[in-house]
Amino acid sequence: MIRRAEIADLPEMRRIAQQAYARYIPAIGRRPAPMDADYAEQISGGHAYVAQTDTGDLAGFIVFFPKGQSMFLENVAVDQEMTGRGIGRALITYCETQARVGGFGSVSLYTNARMTANLRIYPRLGYVRTGRGREDGFDRIYFSKDLTSA
Numbered sequence: 001m002i003r004r005a006e007i008a009d010l011p012e013m014r015r016i017a018q019q020a021y022a023r024y025i026p027a028i029g030r031r032p033a034p035m036d037a038d039y040a041e042q043i044s045g046g047h048a049y050v051a052q053t054d055t056g057d058l059a060g061f062i063v064f065f066p067k068g069q070s071m072f073l074e075n076v077a078v079d080q081e082m083t084g085r086g087i088g089r090a091l092i093t094y095c096e097t098q099a100r101v102g103g104f105g106s107v108s109l110y111t112n113a114r115m116t117a118n119l120r121i122y123p124r125l126g127y128v129r130t131g132r133g134r135e136d137g138f139d140r141i142y143f144s145k146d147l148t149s150a
Helices: 007-028 039-044 087-101 116-124
Strands: 002-004 048-052 058-067 070-078 106-112 128-135 138-146
Touching: 002 087, 007 039, 007 048, 007 058, 007 070, 039 048, 048 087, 058 087, 070 087, 087 106, 106 116, 116 138
Parallel strands: 070 106
Antiparallel strands: 002 048, 048 058, 058 070, 106 138, 128 138
């Protein structure tokens, strides 16, 4: 089940983010941005959603919001114990569905250039690389998915 995040979810979201992104510190040379994101603000802004198991545990979360003419997928993270079960894909599909419902023709995102697994995953999900650049001190690869033809 995917639902809007509540402030009570904040500790688990932070734990999942720390767990999901810590492995990238050596490759990037610093903490990835999602490790220090203001999840309380994202929850209060209505931009965060959680995937919940049948037992009520948080399996992962996603943060997205409108940005220009596109829905911007800022962050998706899955609890390490829950990886490989399609939770990340379900969260991304949920974002894409909400984008369509909101009248957006695309979803855009970026990932760190050193997060090589993401560079393989997003194209498999229909995302096309649109650029590369430095932002906030990070080397980022930008992607977009056209929702009008999907």
